[in-house]
Amino acid sequence: MTTPRNTPPGEGATALLSSARLDALREVANIGAGHAATALSTLTGTRIMISVPMVNIVPPGDFVPEISPGVEIVAVQMGMSGDIGGQTVFLLAIQAGLRLAERMLRRKRGTSESLGLLEQSALKEAGNILAGAYLTALSEFLDMRLMLSPPLLTTGQTTEALKTLGDRAPQAESPILCVETEFFLEEPVESLHGFFLLVPDPKAFDAIFRAVRVE
Amino acid sequence: MSSTVLVCDDAVFMRTMVSDILSQAGFTVVGEAENGKQAVEKYQQLKPDLVTMDIIMPEMGGIEAVKQITQLDPAARILMCSAMGQQALVQEALQAGARDFVVKPFQPSRVLEAVQRVLA
Numbered sequence: 001m002t003t004p005r006n007t008p009p010g011e012g013a014t015a016l017l018s019s020a021r022l023d024a025l026r027e028v029a030n031i032g033a034g035h036a037a038t039a040l041s042t043l044t045g046t047r048i049m050i051s052v053p054m055v056n057i058v059p060p061g062d063f064v065p066e067i068s069p070g071v072e073i074v075a076v077q078m079g080m081s082g083d084i085g086g087q088t089v090f091l092l093a094i095q096a097g098l099r100l101a102e103r104m105l106r107r108k109r110g111t112s113e114s115l116g117l118l119e120q121s122a123l124k125e126a127g128n129i130l131a132g133a134y135l136t137a138l139s140e141f142l143d144m145r146l147m148l149s150p151p152l153l154t155t156g157q158t159t160e161a162l163k164t165l166g167d168r169a170p171q172a173e174s175p176i177l178c179v180e181t182e183f184f185l186e187e188p189v190e191s192l193h194g195f196f197l198l199v200p201d202p203k204a205f206d207a208i209f210r211a212v213r214v215e
Numbered sequence: 216m217s218s219t220v221l222v223c224d225d226a227v228f229m230r231t232m233v234s235d236i237l238s239q240a241g242f243t244v245v246g247e248a249e250n251g252k253q254a255v256e257k258y259q260q261l262k263p264d265l266v267t268m269d270i271i272m273p274e275m276g277g278i279e280a281v282k283q284i285t286q287l288d289p290a291a292r293i294l295m296c297s298a299m300g301q302q303a304l305v306q307e308a309l310q311a312g313a314r315d316f317v318v319k320p321f322q323p324s325r326v327l328e329a330v331q332r333v334l335a
Contacts, residue, residue: 039298043320078271104228121228128226128271129319132298136318139301148299150225150273 022055024214025179025205029053029198031141032134033181036196039133043126044103044185051182058178065180065195067093067158074115075161076127079149080135084204088134088148090127092194094155097123099192100185109187115155124151130196142211177205218334219245221261223254223280224269224296229319233267233296236323237330251280258284258291265334267326268313270297270304278304278311285312292333296326 017025033050041048067073074097076090092100098112101119104126105112112119128151135146154161178199185192200208220242224230227249234244245261248254251268252275258266266284270277277295284291293313297304300318308316314333317326 039320042322118228118231121226125226125228125319129298132271132300132319136298136300139303145303146301147304148271150271 017055020214021209024209024212025055025177026053028138028141028208028212029055029179029181032138032198033183033196035137036130036134036181037183039129040126040183040185043129044100046103047186049184049186051184054180056178056180058176067091067193067195070157072156073097073158073161074123074153074155076124077152077154078127078131080131080146080198080200081149082139082146083142083144084146084200084207086198086200086204088127088131089197089199090130090194091161091197092192096185096192096194099187100126100194109189120153124153127151127153134196134198142208144207144211176202217241217243218264219243219261220330221246221248221254221257221263221266223248223251223266223272223277225249225272226269229269229296233326236326237267240323240327240330242330251275251277251283254280255283255287259287264292265330266291266293267296267330268293270295270299270308278308281308281311281313294329294333296321 030053033053037048037050072094073091074094078088080086080088097115098119099109101122102109102112104122105118131148135148139146176199178197181196183194183196220237222230222233222244230247237244245263246257248257250272254266254268268277268281281293284293295308295313295316296319298319305316315329317329
């Protein structure tokens with residue numbers, strides 16, 4: 001589960017957003033994540049469960065949840081453009097990433113020890129398919145045209161992995177809004193989990209609320 | 216003689232997957248491209264019967280590549296294979312000259328059906 005951040009999830013969001021807007025954002029995230037989960041399930045042949053989406057307000061440098069302290073992560077980030085801008089991030093612990101890559105590459109569980117080029121390519125494709133499905137659902141729900149940039153994969157401690165995102169990380173002086181969904185991939189021996197984050201640019205929110213007719 | 220295919224996708228994982236599906240069904244994969252620019256170059260060089268084309272790629276995206284390829288050869292047969300299933304994008308790809316569209320992730324049978332349609 002997520003390690004609590006300085007701002008308890010949801011609390012800051014409630015202070016800044018009306019409950020109608022918060023509700024609308026959660027519904028948008030729910031529709032997107034539902035489609036993304038179906039895509040991930042088809043890709044891996046595994047049952048995928050998702051959490052209720054959380055809308056968090058976090059400092060720009062702290063927009064990614066820590067999976068657990070000290071655990072190295074793999075993050076696949078994609079830029080979002082079109083009618084609204086922002087980015088999407090798919091992240092999970094390296095070990096969970098290896099298991100996911102093995103499933104996609106039809107390898108036996110536990111046979112891959114490190115994230116080589118092919119494993120990285122599989123995870124980038126998983127990020128691409130997740131984000132593609134999420135945004136396809138969003139674009140139809142919001143009646144917007146949304147595009148993605150090619151995936152960028154980084155690994156390491158959470159802060160390190162995000163630092164290497166460099167210019168592509170959210171740039172803002174004030175806290176940003178981040179819509180977070182947790183994924184659970186049910187395996188026979190263990191349940192793998194990861195996160196999918198939607199981080200719209202601050203100005204994208206008005207467009208989203210206009211589209212769902214919530215003022 | 217079996218039909219020849221050029222597979223264009225920036226992910227080596229996806230190029231391998233599509234190539235395997237097509238080879239096992241009896242097609243000959245004559246080349247792979249990792250972005251739209253390479254696809255245009257390889258199309259001229261290899262003159263394949265079919266191109267499978269991703270949309271989101273570095274350097275040049277798939278829709279621009281479709282436009283350039285169909286300008287060079289209006290009879291080119293291109294099948295889009297993308298995770299972006301938005302109606303507007305599907306329309307845009309078809310208007311650019313693509314013949315059909317398959318949304319990722321796909322089952323092998325879905326790709327083969329679309330390939331047969333495009334080559335028919």
